[in-house]
Amino acid sequence: MSYASFETKEQASARALLVPLCLFMGALLGFPTLINLWYSFSDVSFQNMIGSFVGIDNYVAAVTNPKMWQALRFSLQFAVICTTIEVGAALILVFILHPLLVKRPWMTAILMLPMMVSPALMGVMYRLILNEFTGAVPVYLEMMGYAVNFLGRGSIYKTVVAIEVLQWTPFAFLILLTARQTVSYELEEAAAVDGATGFRSTFHILLPMMKPALVIVIFVRFIDSFRVFDHIYVLTGGGPGNLTTSISIYIYKLFFVQNTLGEAVAVSILLLLMSLTLIVVAMRLVVRRS
Amino acid sequence: MIVSRHSRIDSVAHFLRWVVFVAVALLVNFPILSTVLTSFKTNADINAYPPKWIFSPTLEHYRAVLASPNVNYSHYIMNSIVIATLGTIFAIVLTLPAAYAMVRQGVGRTWLLPIITNLRALPLIIFAIPFYFMYKQVGLLDTRIGLALISCIINIPIALVMFVGFVQDVPRELDDAAKIDGASMWKTLWHVVLPLSRPVMLAVFLLSFIYSWNEFLFGLILTTKNAVPVTVGATFFVTSRGIEWGPTAAAMTIGILPPLILGLFAYPYIGKSMLAGAVKG
Numbered sequence A: 001m002s003y004a005s006f007e008t009k010e011q012a013s014a015r016a017l018l019v020p021l022c023l024f025m026g027a028l029l030g031f032p033t034l035i036n037l038w039y040s041f042s043d044v045s046f047q048n049m050i051g052s053f054v055g056i057d058n059y060v061a062a063v064t065n066p067k068m069w070q071a072l073r074f075s076l077q078f079a080v081i082c083t084t085i086e087v088g089a090a091l092i093l094v095f096i097l098h099p100l101l102v103k104r105p106w107m108t109a110i111l112m113l114p115m116m117v118s119p120a121l122m123g124v125m126y127r128l129i130l131n132e133f134t135g136a137v138p139v140y141l142e143m144m145g146y147a148v149n150f151l152g153r154g155s156i157y158k159t160v161v162a163i164e165v166l167q168w169t170p171f172a173f174l175i176l177l178t179a180r181q182t183v184s185y186e187l188e189e190a191a192a193v194d195g196a197t198g199f200r201s202t203f204h205i206l207l208p209m210m211k212p213a214l215v216i217v218i219f220v221r222f223i224d225s226f227r228v229f230d231h232i233y234v235l236t237g238g239g240p241g242n243l244t245t246s247i248s249i250y251i252y253k254l255f256f257v258q259n260t261l262g263e264a265v266a267v268s269i270l271l272l273l274m275s276l277t278l279i280v281v282a283m284r285l286v287v288r289r290s
Numbered sequence B: 001m002i003v004s005r006h007s008r009i010d011s012v013a014h015f016l017r018w019v020v021f022v023a024v025a026l027l028v029n030f031p032i033l034s035t036v037l038t039s040f041k042t043n044a045d046i047n048a049y050p051p052k053w054i055f056s057p058t059l060e061h062y063r064a065v066l067a068s069p070n071v072n073y074s075h076y077i078m079n080s081i082v083i084a085t086l087g088t089i090f091a092i093v094l095t096l097p098a099a100y101a102m103v104r105q106g107v108g109r110t111w112l113l114p115i116i117t118n119l120r121a122l123p124l125i126i127f128a129i130p131f132y133f134m135y136k137q138v139g140l141l142d143t144r145i146g147l148a149l150i151s152c153i154i155n156i157p158i159a160l161v162m163f164v165g166f167v168q169d170v171p172r173e174l175d176d177a178a179k180i181d182g183a184s185m186w187k188t189l190w191h192v193v194l195p196l197s198r199p200v201m202l203a204v205f206l207l208s209f210i211y212s213w214n215e216f217l218f219g220l221i222l223t224t225k226n227a228v229p230v231t232v233g234a235t236f237f238v239t240s241r242g243i244e245w246g247p248t249a250a251a252m253t254i255g256i257l258p259p260l261i262l263g264l265f266a267y268p269y270i271g272k273s274m275l276a277g278a279v280k281g
Helices: A002-040 A057-064 A066-101 A105-116 A119-129 A136-143 A156-182 A185-193 A198-226 A230-235 A247-257 A261-289 B002-039 B060-066 B073-105 B112-119 B124-138 B144-169 B172-180 B185-196 B198-214 B217-222 B230-239 B245-280
Strands: none
Touching (some): A002 A261, A002 B073, A002 B124, A066 A198, A066 B002, A105 A156, A105 B002, A119 B002, A119 B230, A156 A198, A156 A230, A156 B002, A156 B245, A230 A247, A230 B230, A247 A261, A247 B124, B073 B144, B073 B230, B144 B198, B144 B217, B198 B230, B198 B245, B217 B230, B230 B245
């Protein structure tokens, strides 16, 4: 009896420890989501910040706007391309560099520098070095006889992909390297004794053991690239035209440039639903695997 | 005989690994390297053709940036420092007790932990518009505290995951000993868990500070003048009256330096925190 009441007292004080976090998240994420929901069904504007109910007009405007689908397509395609290159390159590099880095953490640190930089500032830096007239990269290419306008219409898509890949392959590399290093030496040695060497041990032992890390890397990089905003915004502002408008930039433009608030909010809600679906599906997959 | 052939293959492989390392390191770090070098060049050296890699360095652009009449860059630096520090402290204060309660009593572990850890997968733009209006209503627009709250939200998932991992590794006997001595949960948290948490606290602080410092989207949307962070302020050098190469490069260098330095210490935790989230989240 006394034990039971002791236990509930513990539980109660444990719950008290959670209260601040819950209140904070509720106030700063739950409440805005509710505002979003209401706005998406109202004719809110900068002048009329409460708005009145207009039914699903905003959603109709959102889904009938071909630019939304264009932006969505850009984001999906961008995320698939970047994730594939980043994870592929990182995996190959882990197998090449692991023996070199294992006793030299400072070398790993050098490779990690790009991902410490704000993507927005990374975008500005690339803007400097890719500048048609004075940027270091075009100047050298010109000396070798190539004239490439990296920020022009023809190559801007490849450029924003390349910047994302160059900044975040180190992240994928780090996660996979960490996973690779935790694969115990005993296991490797056991494999060597059994006569499994080189590629065989790589494919039959190491890769399966790194699979959870691979799943995480793919998920995190996909999500991150899908919601890309910073470096594209400072580099192109989503242009030329809508060529590099990701879904995040699209919502930003609807809101701050065109001032079509209702539609912007409706797209936000649709994006939220899509993201939640993706997260739930991904979680199911991970749980089923493990 | 066989041994020497092996060792020769090994040394060739070793050499090739070095080649790959140097190539990759130069490739991914090229913009950083180039920008930092440019920031120390005189205008004449910046415009030199072909680009100069060896030159006598100057600090004129740093002086120009910090004394610029158009862009109050030193104020933006201060903003970023305050926002990142406050946001990080908020996140730690909110998540450490919660992590303790979750691990030791299992409260909220099955629902709150997955919800919060998955938050980092949501596109932040979703919350941009309601935040804009909310902040406008309560007067938090363009304030440091407003952005500190945002950076707190952004860092709560990673802080919580790392603290949950930490509390799991604290031997339960220590808690029980304190409990027998009659200490309440709060006291145990304060006197037993908190002193042990210094290493993980440092890791959370480093990562959270870096992520806050690098935040751009909300800085762009929610500030105009007073609370502009470095990431947003640095872009002012580009958009206003064309690009001034030297000052822009100096501003960039200042803006990327703090996270770069902290990152040298913090990077191992990024790998661990990501993998910990997978196993425990």
